[in-house]
Amino acid sequence: MSPETVALAVAMAVAAGLVGCFAVMRRMALSADALSHVALPGIGVALALHVHPLAGAVAMLFFGALLVWALEDRARLATETIIGVVFSAALAVGSMITSGEDLIEALVGGGGALSRLEVAFGLIAATAVVSFILKEKHALVVALVSPDIARTAGVDLRRLNLLYLLMFALTIALGLRYLGVLLMGSLIIIPAATAKHLSNNLNQMLTVAVVIAVATTVVGSGLALWLHRATGPVIVALAAGCFLLAFLHRP
Amino acid sequence: MHDTAGRPKNVLEVNDLAIRFGRTEIFSRLSFTVPEGAALAIIGPNGSGKTVLLRALIGAIPFEGTLHWAPDVRLGYVPQKLDIARDVPITGFDFLRARAALSRTSNAAAFEMLTAVGLPVEAGAQPIGALSGGQFQRLLVAFALVGGPNVLLLDEPTAGVDEPGQERLNELIHRLQQDRGLTVFLISHDLSVVYRHATTVLCLGRERHWCGPPKDILTPDRLHEIYGAPIAFHVHEP
Structure with a gap:
């Protein structure tokens, strides 16, 4: 693995750990997973048009984030149904227009040399996500406990939710190379869920989630290379192992 | 602050306010003003729209009419009462620290509010899901006080709090209103507290609304009319 690959993987994992904590606490684990699927048709169209697949993925993910944002104010049940239908449909359409090696790679990650552009995009996006979470941590906490209280504390909830969802979409885009559209949602959710189980306060949770996400990503990528397997499944298997251990350790 | 005629200025002016959820009208034709430093008690039977009114005042619900802060x-x-996830690792300190950051107050000043509402400081280190209903309620009051608000909006702040705790919170709210000149909006079912502490009572009835000093609103006949049943309440004279 080249130093850029490792640096990018670590930056991606830090972002995933942080974003995941709020996704888990906001109880959006399911929509998080579904949202990542929407990247697939974007990748398919980009490949067909000979554009960088990442550009297609980011465009579709931002569209998905906007859709979730627009639906959030409606009834909860309707939102989940719509997300389930739209994002599964995206997976279906995406699978039809992408084929062979490209499809497998898009689904579970891995492959290809990193371009300079990709490294630059990755590092900038990861920095944006991490700074957003650290800067808006307080507003996110208050909004989590009570949106009404957040409102009276001067938080612009619509803006905060939109930015959070865009950062979430960006994090998924960051991880596509390593985990693919099927598994990236898991790297956001599993370390955070494990951390939630092990922590007594917010900073502890953020720290533990980042440590687990980074450790499983680095170790998983190395292990995948050694075993000649796709990176995504190995990373997620490791993360799930951490989750189980945490549950056994502290029921 | 006073206007040129020496009267306290109004903190809030509400004109012809109406709120509907779909086709259901919660209330309409509601007009009232609240002068600075007032203690406005909002009373009325269940379903009369007290909480809805407070949420409209903070901008959480769309409404018709005008409302000027x-x-x-x-x-x-x-x-x-808030339904919070019991297993979230957010402590009272995390919560207060977040509020302090949003209002650019020091953490120490925010943590002092725990003492003000009668919570032991150790309670701040516990995840909020582990607090009892009454403790959590006190934490919410402490939270509302961080950042030096000049208007407090309280929706049954003592619900689920034990008797001495209720006394303490009611006294604290009363003191803030009296000594620091805060304007207080209080939804309460405890008419004796309303009688003792409110300067104005806004009553949301099913057919119409009343607004006036406690002595005029909290009469046996009026209460009978509002609640549709005779109401007796005990007034603790100081």
């Missing part, structure tokens, strides 16, 4: 208000809000 004075430009310099800083709101502190205590919502009615």
Whole structure:
């Protein structure tokens, strides 16, 4: 693995750990997973048009984030149904227009040399996500406990939710190379869920989630290379192992 | 602050307010003003729209009519019972620290509010899901006080709090209103507290609304009319 690959993987994992904590606490684990699927048709169209697949993925993910944002104010049940239908449909359409090696790679990650552009995009996006979470941590906490209280504390909830969802979409885009559209949602959710189980306060949770996400990503990528397997499944298997251990350790 | 005629200025002016959820009208034709430093008690039977009114005042619900806050208000809000996820690792300190950061107050000043509402400081280190209903309620009041609000909106702030705790919170709210000149909006079912502490009572009835001093609103006949049943309440004279 080249130093850029490792640096990018670590930056991606830090972002995933942080974003995941709020996704888990906001109880959006399911929509998080579904949202990542929407990247697939974007990748398919980009490949067909000979554009960088990442550009297609980011465009579709931002569209998905906007859709979730627009639906959030409606009834909860309707939102989940719509997300389930739209994002599964995206997976279906995406699978039809992408084929062979490209499809497998898009689904579970891995492959290809990193371009300079990709490294630059990755590092900038990861920095944006991490700074957003650290800067808006307080507003996110208050909004989590009570949106009404957040409102009276001067938080612009619509803006905060939109930015959070865009950062979430960006994090998924960051991880596509390593985990693919099927598994990236898991790297956001599993370390955070494990951390939630092990922590007594917010900073502890953020720290533990980042440590687990980074450790499983680095170790998983190395292990995948050694075993000649796709990176995504190995990373997620490791993360799930951490989750189980945490549950056994502290029921 | 006073206007040129020496009267306290109004913190809030509400004109012809109406709120509907779909086709259901919660209330309509509601007009009232609240002068700075007032203690406004909002009473009325269940379903008369007390909580809805408070939520409209903080901008959480769309409404018809007009509603004007004075430009310099800083709101502190205590919502009615919150359903929080029990397993979230957010402590009272995390919560207060977050509020302090949003209002650029020091953490120490925010943590002092725990003592003000009668919570032991250790309670701040516990995840909020581990607090009892009454302790959590006190934490919400402490939270509302961080950042030096000049208007408090309280939706049954003492619900689920034990008797001495209720006394303490009611006294604290009363003191803030009296000594620091805070304007207080209080939804309460405890008519004796309303009688003792409110300067004005806004009563949301099923057919119409009343607004006036406690002596005029809290009469046996009026209460009978509002609640549709005779109400007796005990007034603790000081």
